[in-house]
Each structure stands twice: as structure tokens, then as C-alpha cells.
Amino acid sequence: MSQDPSDTAVSDPKPGVRRRDFLKVVGVSSAAVAAVGCYSDKVEKLIPYVASPDNTVPGVSTYYATTCRECAAGCGVLVETRDGRAIKAEGNPDHPVNRGALCGRGQSALQGLYNPDRFRGPMTRESGKLVPVTWERALQLLSQKLGEAKSKGPAANAVFINQHEQGSFGAFLDQWLGGYGMPAHVSYDAEAPLSTIAANRASYSVAWPKLDFAAAKVIVSFGADYLDGWGLSVTQQLDFAEARAKLEGGPKVVYIGARRSLTGLNSDTWIPAKPGSEKGLADALLAAVTGKGAGALTAAAAAAGVSVASLESLAKDLQSAKPSLLLAGGTGEDGTALGTVVNDLNKALGNVGVTVRPSDSSLAYEGLSSHSAVREAAERMAAGQVSLAFVRGANPAYSLPGGVKFAEAFAKVPFKVSFSSYPDETTDLADLILPDNHSLESWGDAEPAKGTLGLQQPVMDPVFNTRATGDVLIAAAKGDAAMASKYPAADYRAWIVARAGGISAITKALPTGMMSGSPLAAAAPKPVAAKSAGAATGDYFLHVYSSPALGDGRGANKPWLQELPDPVTKIAWQTVIELHPETATKLGLEEGELATVETKQGSVTAPVYLFIGLRPDTIAIATGRGHTSYGRYANGCGVNPMTLLPVGEDSRSGAVSLVTKASLRKAGGATRLITTEGSGRQHGRGIARALTVAQLVAGDTKDEKETFVGQASNDFLPGLRSPVANDAQGDLGDPKSKDHGQYDPNHWSGVAKRRWAMTIDLARCTGCAACVTACYSENNIPTVGAPWQGPRVLPDRTGFGANITRSREMAWIRLERYFEIDREPKDVAFNPEFDTRVIPMLCQQCGNAPCEPVCPVYATYHSPDGLNVQVYNRCVGTRYCSNNCPYKVRYFNWFGYGEPNRSQYAFPEPLNWQLNPDVTVRGKGVMEKCTFCVQRIKEAENRATLEHRELQPDEFTVACAQACPSRAIVFGDAADPKWSVSKMVNDERAYHVFEELNTYTAVVYLKKVNH
Amino acid sequence: MATIARPTDDMPRPNIAKAGLQLPAVKDYEQVDREIMATLRPTKGWFAALTIAIVCLMIGAAAWTYQIHEGLGVAGYNPPVMWGVYIVTFVFWIGIGHAGTLISAILYLFRAGFRTTIYRCAEAMTVFAVLTAGLFPILHLGRPWKFFWLVPYPNWRLLWPQFKSPLVWDVFAISTYLTISTTFLFIGLIPDVAVLRDAEKNPIKKQIFSALSFGWRNSEAEWRHFARAYLFLAAFSTPLVLSVHSVVSFDFAMALVPGWHTTIFAPYFVAGAIFSGMGMVFTIIIPIRKFFKLQHYVTLNHLDAGAKLCLFTSMVVGCAYMVEFFIGWYGAVPVEQEYWWNRVFGQWWWAAWIMLTCNMILPLSLFSQSLRRNPTWLFILSLFINLGMWFERFVIIVPGLSHEYEPWQWSTYVPTFVDYSILIGSFGWFFMWFLLFIRQLPVIAISEVKEIVPPRLRRVHPYAPAPEGEFASDTPGAHA
Secondary structure: OOOOHHHHHOOOOOOOOOHHHHHHHHHHHHHHHHHHHHOOOOOOOOOOOOOOOOOOOOOOOEEEEEEOOOOOOOOEEEEEEEOOEEEEEEEOOOOOOOOOOOOHHHHOHHHHHOOOOOOOOOEEEEOOEEEEOOHHHHHHHHHHHHHHHHHHOHHHHOEEEEEOOOOOHHHHHHHHHHHOOOOOOEEEOOOOOHHHHHHHHHHHOOOEEEEOOOOOOEEEEEOOOOOOOOOOHHHHHHHHHHHHOOHHHOOEEEEEOOEOOHHHHOOOEEEOOOOOOHHHHHHHHHHHHOOOOOOHHHHHHHHHOOOHHHHHHHHHHHHHOOOEEEEEOOOOOOHHHHHHHHHHHHHHOOOEOOOEEEEEEEOOOOOOOOHHHHHHHHHHHHOOOOOEEEEEOOOHHHHOOHHHOHHHHHHOOOEEEEOOOOOOOOHHHOOEEOOOOOHHHOOEEEEEEOOEEEEEOOOOOOOOOOOOHHHHHHHHHHOOHHHHOOOOOOOHHHHHHHHOOOHHHHHHHOOOOEEEOOOOOOOOOOOOOOOOOOOOOOOEEEEEEOEOOOEOOOOOOOHHHHHOOOOOOOEOOOOOEEEOHHHHHHHOOOOOEEEEEEOOOOEEEEEEEEOOOEOOOEEEEEOOOOEOOOOOOOEOOOOOHHHHOOOOEOOOOOOEOOEEEEEEEEEEEEOOOOEOOOOOOOOOOOOOOEEEHHHHHHOOOOOHHHHOOOOOOOOOOOOOOOOOOOOOOOHHHOOOOOOOHHHOOOOOOOHHHOOEEEEEEOOOOOOOOHHHHHHHHHOOOOOOOOHHHOOOOOOOOOOOOHHHHOOOOOOOOEEEEEEOOOOOHHHOOOOOOOOEEEEEEOOOOOOOOOHHHHOOOOOEEEOOOOOEEEOOOOOOOOOHHHHOOOOOOEEEOOOOOOOOOOOOOOOOOOHHHHOOOOOOOOOOOOEEEOOOOHHHHHHHHHHHHHOOOOOOOOOOOOHHHHHOOOOOEEEEEOOOOOOHHHHHOOOOOEEOOOHHHOOOOOEEEEOEEEO | OHHHHOOOOOOOOOOOOOOOOOOOOOOOHHHHHHHHHHHHOOOHHHHHHHHHHHHHHHHHHHHHHHHHHHOHHHOOOEOOEOOOHHHHHHHHHHHHHHHHHHHHHHHHHOOOHHHOOOHHHHHHHHHHHHHHHOOHHHHOOOOHHHHHHHOOOOOOOOOOOOOOOHHHHHHHHHHHHHHHHHHHHHHHHHHHHHHHHHHOOOHHHHHHHHHHOOOOOOOHHHHHHHHHHHHHHHHHHHHHHHHHHHHHHHHHHOOOOOOOOOOOHHHHHHHHHHHHHHHHHHHHHHHHHHHOOOOOOOOHHHHHHHHHHHHHHHHHHHHHHHHHHHHHHHOOOHHHHHHHHHHHOOOOHHHHHHHHHHHHHHHHHHHOHHHHOOHHHHHHHHHHHHHHHHHHHHHHHHHHHHOOOOHHHOOOOOOOHHHHHHHHHHHHHHHHHHHHHHHHOOOOOHHHHHHOOOOOOOOOOOOOOOOEOEOOOOOOOOOO
């Protein structure tokens, strides 16, 4: 201890420690002990901005309008940013494509942006290994190779494969390539419905006419999975839900295909045609409806293995109920032929211009190349004719059929450049990696409707040391004397701004993300001759389909999408071989046992999943998983069915044929299915209820539930049965109590005036699960299913995360999918007639909540505005509340998912940048559940208070309702008649789930209507 | 009742368990002192047993440490099965904790003579079983370091526990029961500890024994107070035997889980608890009487009588099962019916049948007198009863949670090594305390045994009739 001069001045005769020093030491050390002892985390300082960035208020969100690039549809998104970080993607309400809704894939763009496996900066391959380099060095290398290519002549053989996207970039790229004497790029989209596009071009001269679901009386889909990602999925879902919401005036929906996809499950009738027989059916139907030969139906039915009656009734419906809407989504080698016949049917039935409107077409697929173009490029690579290859975004090494052997071909190219943001199977082989900015960090444009320019703008600074490919191309061109003059713009942003009419025009347009104009059009790609696979052998049809959540595999590195159960199979983190129970019984296979599917191209082994919506002679496998090099979340989970496919393409569109023949055998062994499904049927418990149109028209809204003996009457009592102050906590709700506190509706705070409530219209809900992703994104819900997120000592032998095999997923809202069958699926004989019900299940915010009185520490209690509040800080983790919840919507933090130094950490840097600062990241050992987005409620109330006004009806909504592309969820104050929800709760179709338990729920469901 | 402590002619000494019970091989007080205090000398077997118990405890402690560090996810929970092995084991130990008080208090009030030689053991078992059970509500918490929030302690935020929650009732029930049963054990020990004190050479231990015996001087006044206190505590404990397990059963009966929400639970749990406690008493007393050669204290008559109690409670429990099943069907609530079917014939048939076999079928063998008097069979049967009663709680807790209202959330449950380690650790913890107890304090009540052996007369009266049967006319206060 230093001697204070003032102290030494007063000389102390006694040696040793002086009293004052002693007190100082004791004081400082005990303060230090106290400080260290109280805080286990290191102390951080809050430093205010010296100069605050413009338009940034700490704690207040800023929204940027941009364009979603997760699929080709090009939806408009509003990205919420907080203090410079994007935290949530929502639909842009003004955008013509998605009208405010957004699918799960679009919302997961954030996990692409913050993906922990993204490239940190440019890399080159040195002695076989990728090493980081500076951008200067990387650009120098690029220029050198470009110069070599140009001067020595092989430029004409170069190949540039770009992930297809709307907008000017394609044309910009072609100009640049042309400047170096290189051919136009290949605009590749593995999941694009090329056959339908080709047929539409042939029939209507446009790629994608406007499909008016709401106008149709009958909707017939020939394998067109318009709710599973085929085409403009959000637009179609909005329109479809709108159509079904017309109830008795809505369309009857028919699905024709070997597998009942989500679209099929949302159809009233399923005609399970053999793969490859759809065109015959369409021909016969065309003949029947045009009166040229009703007899054709019999032969077609026999060839397709379906009942004649179903076809005859369909033909009759088509003739009587007009207009109708027929869609073809052929994935076989006759896909375009099927599409053409179906378009002829539309023409014959007078639907063109009514439900199919070519005049109002989408431009999403302009400039799209065929799959055969990529295959042809691979063949040239394999033959050694390509000296320079570029790839950006696309991952053909993964998404093309195994027969193409793209990876081997690509590896033979002497110099390969990748502009991809993430490591993937194709980029893995590249010699130079110039990582592109993520789409949310980039400038660009799109054309959501003819004459409307949709803008794409960065919502934040790049997370890593990446550069927009446009900038790289311009920089490279500036380094080339011959090219420099063509590129006066400083960078791609300047180029976009200049195209859009200058900085003031674009500044005016950016808040809405739209202005009038058109992107630079790319030339239509040159057609490439398709190859046929020829006859395949095998006992079963193999039906490979695009995963609704993961698409062609590009979603697999995003944990939200990995953990999102497939809307149909409810499988997460896993690829399964779907079999009809009859087939499985025949082969002696049980659910979860491993089976091997073999084609002449290869074989995959995966567990069996029994699906009653599949023809017994067909095997179905979803794409999307089975990556070997796509980041930590994608690698090693599932298998890739594309490896089973031979080189086979639709002769007219060049689309990869996803149908072949395969053999199937038991592989021995079994594994646990990673599924969120407990029992797939309702056991007559009336959870997801439905009415027939006849019942609805007759006003008879009772359904099967009422027939039970011994059940309490569950006639729905109109509205909510929970008066505002009647909470479950006794005194405060007791009418005789003198002091209700804040629970008194007349309390000055006015909190108890409200009763937050929700209605979910099952007639609209399709089960797409966009709400689930929205909830994960809004409420910082951890994903728990990665293999390393289980216990570290003696982990589960399944090789998956113990959490996910033990149903510990944390989805506050989940989609239950029930089949209306009277026995377990494994005992079901093939019968195409079964009804499917989907129901989103979330905390019902009961007025008389079973969870509340059992919590010993008041961690869950009832708020004056009717919420079932969970206080994380107070929770000790007895889990009694969950035991007592009949809806099973409470989720427990089994591990420290929010603690960075744990293997179970759900938000590895920089995924944690996405966390919503308004919502707590829950600690280990506490219970959590849906809060009705209480942070949104409070934000809206605070905003209203600051503006000295009352809350406006329907002023805000919760995250699930906001995202829902079916507009099935309505949230609001049921105690105020001005809110929409207060009318909806009194609908004739309304009911509470488990009303007989007297829980007085605040979530009211409206019964589905079956046609 | 009041007669029990009143000195009468034929009952001059208080606290007599008068049931005509004979210990023919026990001749005099010196033999009692010598043979019972012999149990306090450690043997190799005792050290081996203690080592095993501590190793088991360490396994459990290590598992718990790991669980606290990692989170509850290392256990086998499989939502919606949010309660598993820990709560099963909690109820199991609480149940075991019932037989002790039943034997020492209720049978005391009912003057069941066969309790005399086994009650101390049972009472110690009670205390340690409750001590073990009390750990589980804490170690099953998500945040066990916050367990004290369940206790209504004054705090400036005026935060109180939710008194509607059965878990808070549990806190009261268990802590009360632990307090009373511990007090009861120590009060009953006073005269015995005085014996130890007198025999003890080690001055430190002598001091401790002096304190524990409250300076017992064997005076008549002391005996009178002692008997009163003992009677009072016996009467006080008796309702607790019924209430504690009723409260524990409310953890389930108050919830609306199918299979839990049942009015029969309180009596059913109490009967089960007594049954399981009797099982555990046999598990403990039979090896003790063998290893310490105390067969002439804990005689076959005692075992026979205990076995009858066991048989009776087994039949009560069996009846409760049948009633539960019947109501499950008769109630005509489809959710209950499906749950019941799933439990007995579906997913959980194996657990249910382990329970039925061990608790209902095997104890029927006790109708045979020769099996009742066969210690080996009783020991084997007691292990089955322990197993069966553990499974009874498993069958109540897990199948209900795994098969609730929401079919989409039906699931299954497989414990992990952490669950098993902590289960083993709980046995280690229990037996560690028990072994330490039998090494330090008499495992058979010395003073009560002395009450039923012939006292050594100061001198034999030449005209007195030969002593027979009762030695009722001895001078009071036979030396301790």
C-alpha cells in the first residue's frame, strides 16, 4: 500500500498496520469480494455514442424494405433492425407478391445472414487447402485469371452458374461476361417448376400467369404442390386461404398425385394416380369434359390405378362448376406435356382469363435456364472443355441428380471461382472464393409485378468481410483496360441507383421498397437438348419431392428450418423413406427401421416413416438434407435422394425428372424417428374440428365431439368465458373483494379493461408452419436438435441430439396434423379417402388456468389483461405447470441454451445478433411458453401512451398472426367490440379446445369446412 | 388410553408393551445390555457395507453435480413426461418413511406387542427415509439453488409462495413429519442412551451421550414424564402418518392429469406407504437379526406378526388398484379409459404388471404360516415389495403424463444413467445414515426389551411362588 504523504506527515510512533490502512484494505477487499461474488459475468461498460448515428434511437426498431431472395418468388420484406442489427424479417404489407405475409424460409433469411459457418472473407486454394487472403490479393488473382482467359482464348468455354434471381443482376452479369468474351451465364434454380413454366410459355406465352384461386369453384392439381413451395408459394397460399374462407362459397379442391403432399392434405379429394399416369388422366378428362369420349376415363383410371367413379365425379364437377382452376406440376419426363394438356383443359373449361390470367403474369421466372443446361455444362467440364468456371449461390454438386456427377466434372475445371456466401458441396471444390454479401446486405432489384420495380437494399453493414459480387465484377472490369469504360459506376449500388433514376428517386422509393420501372431484362437462355433416362427398373416408383421447409437443400444450414417439422411428415433434422403401411407390412418393416432404396444410380439408407397418404407402390423421399459440406447444421443429417436419380430430363423443359423406379429392402437396424408427432389421430377428442358444407348451410354446427357419453356439455358459449377480472388467483377475482387492485376494470391504469384473445380459423390454416418460424424469430426460441446439443456424457446412441429424440423442442406454437382414421396408421389399409386436420396449438391463455395454482412460487400467474404470465426470474423449475397443462404448451429449458460457453448453446456467434432485445433469453432450468407476444402488446401500449391516445383497434398483432400466409390468426382485445377478434370469437364455427375442462381459454378456433 | 401409563398393581412400571410377548432366550438385563450393545462394535462387514453405501452416495452426488452443471436435460425427461425417476423415488422414500411411525406410534397406541423389538429400527428408517425423500424435491428442480423460494420466509418484496400449490403443502408436510419423527426417535432413545453413557469409557462420547440422555437418572419421576412425553408424541405422530402421505398424494390428485385426478389417492397412498414401509422394515431387520445374531430378540413370532400386517396392507393396496381400475372404466370419461388401457395393456403394461405382481400377487404367499415364519422368503419378498412399490409410483406418475389429453403430445420415457445414478445414490445416502446409526445407537430398544424380560430380583423370597409368565410384581425402576 502506497504511503499517502499527508499521512506520513503525522508521524506514527507505532510500527505495523495502522487503523486507517487496515480499514482501507478491509473496505476495498470486501467491496471486491462483494462485486466479484455477486456477478458471475464479467462487468461490461455501457458507452454512449459520441455522435449518434442518424435516425437511430436506442431501443427503437428501424425497418428497411427489401426483397427476399430465399426463393425465386421475390417477396417483399420489411426487416426490423435494432441498433444496426437485423432482428426480424416480416412481409411487406404493400408488396403485391406476399401482401404482408412471409413464409418460414423467408423469415429464416436472418439465419443465413448470421450463419456461423459463413465465409469470413475471401479465400484461395493453396496446396489443396483453402486459406484466407486479402481482397486485394483475391481480386488480383481473379483479374489475372480473367486476363489469361481473355488473352489465351479459352474465355469462350467459361461457365458461370448463378442461383436464379429476379432482377437486373442476370443481365448485368451477362454484359460483364460478354465483355470478356465469355458466354451468358446459366441461371439455375433446382426447385423451379420448369415443366409448368415451359407448358405455360407454350400455352399462354408467359411463364407464370396469375392464378386466381378465390374465383374458382373447383381446384384440381395434377401434382402441383402450390402450398409446398411450387411457384409463388406465399401468393398462392394467401389466395387459396381466401378461397377456402368463403366457406360454402369456396372451392372444392382435388389433388391428383402419388403422394398426398401438404397441398394434397388441404384438398377435399385425393386421386392417387400412379407416377407417370397423370398425363393420361388429364387427356381422358379433357376428352370427357369436351364430350369427345367419356369412355376414355375408364382406361385412364385403370392405367393410373384409381377408381373410375372419382374421375367421373371430377369430370362432372368440372363441367358443372365453372370457373375452375387446373394446375399441373409434373415432375416426370412428360411434365411439359402434362402441363400443356392441363392448360388445354383450362382453355376448354373457359378458365383462361378468369382463373388463369396470362395478362397479369409473374416475372419471377424470366431468364431462368433449364436443368439440362447445367447438366450440359457439367458434361463439358467432364470432357475437359471448360477452363474457367464460376458459381454463385447455386449448389449443383448437391442439387443435381447423382447421375450428372457434377462434383467430379467441376473438379476437373482448372480454375474455379465461387461467389457463394457459405461453404457448400460445390464451393468446396473452388480455387478462389470471393464470398458475396448476403441478400440482406446487398443492393438489387426485382419485378414483383409488371412495371413495378421492387428494390433490394442492405439492411445492415456486412457481418463479415464479404463483398457484393456486383462490386467485385465492377472492380475486376475497372482493372481491365478494355472494360473499364463500360463501367462508370463506382460499384453495384451506384449502378442500381443509376438504373432506378438517381439517388433522389430511389431514396423516395426505398421506404416502400417499390417504384415504377423494370429491371434490365436478361436474354432468354438458349434451349439445351434434354436427355431421357430411359426405362428404369425396380419394384417401386420413387417419388422425390422438394422439401417445403428446406427447398432444394439451401435451407439446411439454418437451424430454424432444420428444426421445423415437415408440415406433412412432422420429421425434423432427418430424412425418412416414406412408405405406405401396407408396403411396410409386406416387407416386414416397422416405423423407424432402416431401409435401403436402390436405383441403378445408387442407394440410400434411411429410417422408414409410415405415411397413409402415399400409394403403396411408391416410395417418397424429400430433398434438402444429406449435405456433406454445408455448415454445422446441415452436415451429417439425413440423406440426399438426388443421388438416386439418373440423368433424365423432361424433353421439352429440360427439368430434372424426379420420378424413377427403385427397389427397396430392409437394411437391418432401427433408429428413433425425429418427430414431433405423438399420436397422429385425435382419438375423438375434438381438438381440430370440422364441418361439412351441408352442416354449415343447415346451421348445424355440432360435430363428432358432442356424441361422447359422459362428456360435459361442450356447446360453445359465445365469446370468452373469462370475465376480465376473474383470474385464477382468488381474492383479486373475487367479486366480494374490496380491492381488486389492477384487476379492477375501473383501475386508473385501465389494464383490466382488456382481454387479449386470439382466433384461429381452421378453414384458412393450411399447416404450412410459417407461424412457427415467426415465433422462433420473435421470441428468441432456441433450437435444440443439433447432435451436439444433448448431454455430453453418455449421449444418446441414436447419433442425434438427445433433446430432439426426446421431444424437447421448444416451439411455443406447433402445428398438429391429425388424420381422421380409426386406428393407428400402421394398421391402415390403403384408402385415399381420409380427412386431415391441422391445428396450431399454442398457450391458450386460459382464464381459469390449470398451470397457475400449482406453481409453488407464483412464477406463473394471471395478469389483469387476461394473460397467463410466466416470470422466468421467479421460476424454480418444478415443471408442475406443464404437467397440469392439458394443452401441453409449456416448454422447459433442459440445458443452458442461452449460455455461450456451453455445447448446447443455440445461438453461436453471430446467430446471437438476431436475438430480439425485447425478449429475455431464458436461462437453464426455467419454464417458458407463448406470451401472446407481450413485448408487442407493451410496445403498442407504450406508443399509444406516448402519443396520448387510446390503442386503435387492430393496431398491432402478434408475430404468428403477422407472418401467417393464410391469414388464419387474428389477435386482439376481445373485451373491446371494435377489435376484429371480438367479432370472430362469436362466429358460429367457434369452439374452445377441451372446453369441458373449464379452462376458459382465450384462443378460439373456428371449425374447418370440408367440401 | 389413559390407563397405559398409570401405575397399577399389575403394571407397576410404565411404558410396558403388554402383549404376552416372550423372549425365552433372553434371560436377564445384563444379557440385554451385552447383546444389544454388541451391535455398536464395528465389524468388517459393517465397514464393507458402509463403504458400499458411501460409494453409491458418491455416484449419486457426482451425477447430481453433473446435472446441476449441465441442466436437467441430462436426465431422461421426455416432455410431456416432466416428472420421472426423481419424483417416483421421492414418493417411494416418503412411503418407506411411514412404516416407522406406524410401528412406533400407532402400534404403540394399539399395544401391539410385536413392535417392541423392531420399532427402533423402523423409526430410524423413517427418519432417514424422510431425510432421503426430502432431497428429491430439491434435486428435481430446474434451479435447485432456488429451492428456498418454496418456503414462506419473510422478505421485503412481500413475495410469498402460492399456498394453493400442493408442492407448498409438501414443504410443510415433509418438514413437519421430519421434525416430529426425529423428535420421537430421540425421545424414545433417552433411557437407552443413558445405558450407553454409563457404559462409555471415551470421555467425549460420554459427554455426547450425557447430553442426548438429558441427564437421565432413572428416577420414577423421570419415567413418568418420559412415558407421558412418549405417549403424547405417539398420539401426535399418528395423524401425521395419515396426513403426510395424503398431502403427497395431493401432488397428483389435485392435478387434472388423467390417472392422477382421483379421490382415492389419499387412502390409497397411505396404505401403499405402510405396505412399502413394512417391506423395507423386513429388508433391514432380517439381515440385522442375522448378522448381529439377534434372532432371539426379533423372533419368528415378531416376523410372523409383521408379515400379517404386510399381507393386510397388500390386500388394501390391491383393493385400491381394483377400485382405481374400476372407476377408470365406470367413470366413462374416454380420456381416463384410454389412459387406463394404455397403462395396463398398452405402452406401460410391463411396469403395471411388475407392480401388480409384486404388490398384489406375491404377498398372497403370506397366507401360508410357514412362509410367514421363513425369514429368507420374507427377505426375498420384501425386495419384491420394494421393487413393486417403486413401480407403483412409476406407474402412477409416468403413464399419466405420457398419455394426457393432447394425443399429439403423447410420448414415452426412458431414464438415463443420471437418473439411475441418483436413484442408487439415494440408497447409498439412506444406508450410510442407517449404518452410522446402528454403529452409534442401539438398534433394538434396550429399555423396552428389559420391560419384557424377567428382572433380576434383589433376593428371592423364600416363600414367594416360583416366577412365571409375568414378572409383574418387581420393584419399580429396575436398573438401567
